[in-house]
Amino acid sequence: MTTTPALAEFELSSGHTTAMHAIYKHLHAHPELSMQEHRTAAYIREKLDELGLETFACGGTGVVGILRNGDGPVVGYRADTDGLPIQEDTGLDYASTTRGTLPDGTEVPVMHGCGHDTHITVGLTAARLLAEGRQGWSGTAVFIFQPGEESAAGS
Numbered sequence: 001m002t003t004t005p006a007l008a009e010f011e012l013s014s015g016h017t018t019a020m021h022a023i024y025k026h027l028h029a030h031p032e033l034s035m036q037e038h039r040t041a042a043y044i045r046e047k048l049d050e051l052g053l054e055t056f057a058c059g060g061t062g063v064v065g066i067l068r069n070g071d072g073p074v075v076g077y078r079a080d081t082d083g084l085p086i087q088e089d090t091g092l093d094y095a096s097t098t099r100g101t102l103p104d105g106t107e108v109p110v111m112h113g114c115g116h117d118t119h120i121t122v123g124l125t126a127a128r129l130l131a132e133g134r135q136g137w138s139g140t141a142v143f144i145f146q147p148g149e150e151s152a153a154g155s
């Protein structure tokens, strides 16, 4: 398989990898319960705004980012954004110490125990690569960050 010059634009540099790890650790350390993803949504929107995407809120605490780049297919990437009511016991230096309140009023620990922190990180990194490498493709990329997957209230 040969790599075309255009495809080479999408390779991760060490700068991309460093930024990706920072995004992941931030998200992992700051999980929020279903339909309470206010800080997460603001963080996602800030990152998409930095990349020059059109953004709008959707589904309460959801965020959509659109990267328009000429004629071509419209392709979507979807990530979920909520954490779970779980006590993290990983010992990681970026482990969550966050607590939240369930709809019934119960206070609980919160953890990204289902990989949604990874899903968001991958989406934001893909958006960055496509925004920076826009000369290598054409079409429209839509990034959909859905809240409330664990409770089925949003996703």
Ligand SMILES: [Zn+2]
Binding pocket: 080, 114, 115, 116, 149, 150
């Ligand atoms: Zn999940």
